[in-house]
Amino acid sequence: xxxxxxxxxxxxxxxxxxxxxxxxxxxxxxxxxxxxxxxxxxxxxxxxxxxxxxxxxxxxxxxxxxxxxxxxxxxxxxxxxxxxxxxxxxxxxxxxxxxxxxxxxxxxxxxxxxxxxxxxxxxxxxxxxxxxxxxxxxxxxxxxxxxxxxxxxx
Numbered sequence: 001x002x003x004x005x006x007x008x009x010x011x012x013x014x015x016x017x018x019x020x021x022x023x024x025x026x027x028x029x030x031x032x033x034x035x036x037x038x039x040x041x042x043x044x045x046x047x048x049x050x051x052x053x054x055x056x057x058x059x060x061x062x063x064x065x066x067x068x069x070x071x072x073x074x075x076x077x078x079x080x081x082x083x084x085x086x087x088x089x090x091x092x093x094x095x096x097x098x099x100x101x102x103x104x105x106x107x108x109x110x111x112x113x114x115x116x117x118x119x120x121x122x123x124x125x126x127x128x129x130x131x132x133x134x135x136x137x138x139x140x141x142x143x144x145x146x147x148x149x150x151x152x153x154x
Contacts, residue, residue, distance in 0.1 A: 013132055014073040017042045020132075024050060027134050032056050032142050038064060046071040054138065058145050059085050062137060075129050080137045082144070088117065089144070092127055092137065 013023035021040040028036040038052035048068040055061045060083065067077040081091040096108040100121065103110045109127040113120050126136045 012073045014068060014070065014075065016070055017048050020048065020050065020068060020070075023132055024134060027138055028054055030138070032145060042070070056141060056145055058148065060141055060145050062141055064134065064137070073130065075133065078133065080133065082141050090114070090117065092124055094129070097121065
């Protein structure tokens with residue numbers, strides 16, 4: 001279902017509240033997701049907000065916030081945080097760090113990772129302002145869940 005939405009190159013889900021709401025719902029409609037509180041709303045025909053959490057199996061969850069410009073078809077601001085229980089595993093944000101040359105390749109997009117999660121930043125090549133990020137962020141967390149499940153089984 002999700003792939004059909006993404007394969008239609010003439011439809012950018014970031015261009016309307018209805019299309020982006022559908023995209024978010026389809027992204028959260030997967031076997032690994034137990035529940036989602038993500039809501040997309042708008043106070044104007046030109047802008048929107050997507051916020052909430054997606055709860056996965058094995059105690060994982062994704063907290064997200066996006067500010068959307070439907071007129072331009074852009075995500076103007078975002079934050080994606082991955083958790084296992086109460087432990088924050090990593091997060092993505094677009095707060096610019098222009099004096100960090102290691103982040104220049106994906107400026108301003110970057111990922112915060114352990115061991116010192118607040119200060120340890122790496123480039124985020126799969127994150128963008130001009131296309132939806134939610135699907136790739138969800139898939140990344142699903143890969144972590146699968147990897148952890150395979151370690152438990154062994």
